[in-house]
Amino acid sequence: xxxxxxxNLNAMVGPAPILRDVSLSVEAGEVRGLVGESGAxxxxxxxxxxxxxxxAIRITSGRILLDGEDLQAMCPxxxxxxxxxxxxxxxxxxxxxxxxSRRVGPQITDRLVDILGWMKSDAGHRAEELLDExxxxxxxxxxxxxxxxxxxxxxxxxLIASAFAAEPRLIIADEPTTALDVTVQKQILKLxxxxxxxxxxxxxxVTHDLGVVSKICQSLSVLFGGxxxxxTSVGDFFARPAHPYSAALLAATPKYTDPEASLTPxxxxxxxxxxxxxxxxxxxxxxx
Amino acid sequence: MSDAxxxxxxxxxxxxxxxxxxxxxxxxxxxxxxxxxxLTIPRGDxxxxxxxxxxxxxxxxxxxxxxxxxxxxxxxxxGQDITHLGEDALRPLRRRFQMIxxxxxxxxxxxxxxxxxxxxxxRLQGFDRVSQRVDQALDHVGLPxxxxxxxxxxxxxxxxxxxGIARAIATEPDFILADEIVSGLDVSSQAQVLNLLDQLxxxxxxxxxxxxxxxxxxxxxxxxxxxLYRGEVVEYRETAALFEAPQADYxxxxxxxxxxxDLDQVWA
Numbered sequence: 001x002x003x004x005x006x007x008n009l010n011a012m013v014g015p016a017p018i019l020r021d022v023s024l025s026v027e028a029g030e031v032r033g034l035v036g037e038s039g040a041x042x043x044x045x046x047x048x049x050x051x052x053x054x055x056a057i058r059i060t061s062g063r064i065l066l067d068g069e070d071l072q073a074m075c076p077x078x079x080x081x082x083x084x085x086x087x088x089x090x091x092x093x094x095x096x097x098x099x100x101s102r103r104v105g106p107q108i109t110d111r112l113v114d115i116l117g118w119m120k121s122d123a124g125h126r127a128e129e130l131l132d133e134x135x136x137x138x139x140x141x142x143x144x145x146x147x148x149x150x151x152x153x154x155x156x157x158x159l160i161a162s163a164f165a166a167e168p169r170l171i172i173a174d175e176p177t178t179a180l181d182v183t184v185q186k187q188i189l190k191l192x193x194x195x196x197x198x199x200x201x202x203x204x205x206v207t208h209d210l211g212v213v214s215k216i217c218q219s220l221s222v223l224f225g226g227x228x229x230x231x232t233s234v235g236d237f238f239a240r241p242a243h244p245y246s247a248a249l250l251a252a253t254p255k256y257t258d259p260e261a262s263l264t265p266x267x268x269x270x271x272x273x274x275x276x277x278x279x280x281x282x283x284x285x286x287x288x
Numbered sequence: 289m290s291d292a293x294x295x296x297x298x299x300x301x302x303x304x305x306x307x308x309x310x311x312x313x314x315x316x317x318x319x320x321x322x323x324x325x326x327l328t329i330p331r332g333d334x335x336x337x338x339x340x341x342x343x344x345x346x347x348x349x350x351x352x353x354x355x356x357x358x359x360x361x362x363x364x365x366x367g368q369d370i371t372h373l374g375e376d377a378l379r380p381l382r383r384r385f386q387m388i389x390x391x392x393x394x395x396x397x398x399x400x401x402x403x404x405x406x407x408x409x410x411r412l413q414g415f416d417r418v419s420q421r422v423d424q425a426l427d428h429v430g431l432p433x434x435x436x437x438x439x440x441x442x443x444x445x446x447x448x449x450x451x452g453i454a455r456a457i458a459t460e461p462d463f464i465l466a467d468e469i470v471s472g473l474d475v476s477s478q479a480q481v482l483n484l485l486d487q488l489x490x491x492x493x494x495x496x497x498x499x500x501x502x503x504x505x506x507x508x509x510x511x512x513x514x515x516l517y518r519g520e521v522v523e524y525r526e527t528a529a530l531f532e533a534p535q536a537d538y539x540x541x542x543x544x545x546x547x548x549x550d551l552d553q554v555w556a
Contacts, residue, residue: 037474038445152341181340182501186545186555208474211547215555238551252479253549256507256531263483263508266476 009062036223094155105143336510392448403436446477
């Protein structure tokens, strides 16, 4: 039994479908990549799991099972309790995700107090341990700092510490290194992988960067137009991508080790074929 | 034109006031961004400028096209010293060095049509046959002429960035500064824009400075690469040689940090 299972999830904004029969699963200890270009719906899947979809978006059918519990079947209050205890998010932009007017410490301990019902003092000690675990020097001092006093890499470490704080069994990382320099990105990716392995967490990693996928994921789902085109292991994906769109994405990604290779944009014919697939799906659903 | 380099930069220093540490009275202390940068760009070259955030790559680019005035040092554009030229004296030169910006959504006026956006600098510079030149610019970047009537929000990210390129090449410049122009694009649009730039440089005989944090993109496009670290040049060499045998520790660190879409890459 996978820790997270999504079955035939459909979501719409007004009359327009944005997720089309999405199915995927993540085992405990597994890292799955969610890959696609902008507008493919990769962040929407993360938000659907965490129950943070924007108000205009409705889930029309399908199930999200978290640790065997059907989130769609619960009342909102129970759903929040289950999600809060079992899942967490590492967001993209470490500056907007932290409250600029509060010190860093309380922003980490909140989760421990709210979700696990810890005493504030115990939570403070645990937060310091967590900061130490994500290699932040002088945790006591950083706990009292405001976000603007810290660099982007430090802030992202704090968000990682905070995501792992309440020992969630699933973490959704939404482009967590896009805002960072490559050298810092490398450190942060290694840190996420290390923390994930140590805690045995299931990790759903949203990214548009195939390079990052090859470094951190074991399996991946390729998305286009809210539809999963390919669900495969990372080894198979890079060796022999099954879907023409996957192959086209790989061919469009530059590699500094292979400068002579011509960069091919995703061909129109591939896009048209995928769009035809999507239209056929919408007809079956009765949207057209 | 002669074989003289299009740009010569000598010992360039530039600083900004640090308003966060300004005392109640008196001037704010200054933060030095560029710490003595020297470089020469030959005509027709494509130079990649890389470095981490805060390394001064955008500041250097903006000083070269004199959107910023340096504190000291010298910038010579085709032999002419433009380091401290006033705006009136710079105006006629502005036709000859243009810029393409990172985010086309904020650098294209949402209330003007594509045609009016491209025509803007042409009118300011007193060009004749403006309409015809707009069409030519659109042809060059591979957008249909009918796009003149459209507004930026009606275009995709890649198409918008082509409009930015069309506006820059419309005045027939000698030099173009492209500041992170593909970092907001999907890989497919990125590939299209890179191929387009490659082709334009050859067709129009442009000299291009291409600022990017992505070394794979630089490797693909640029003949020379300049690596900046905290306002200093750590390495400036032919791209192929630099990638094959990086001399500076920082360059090596940058190269090692790039995640290649390749499972065999050792990423220790």
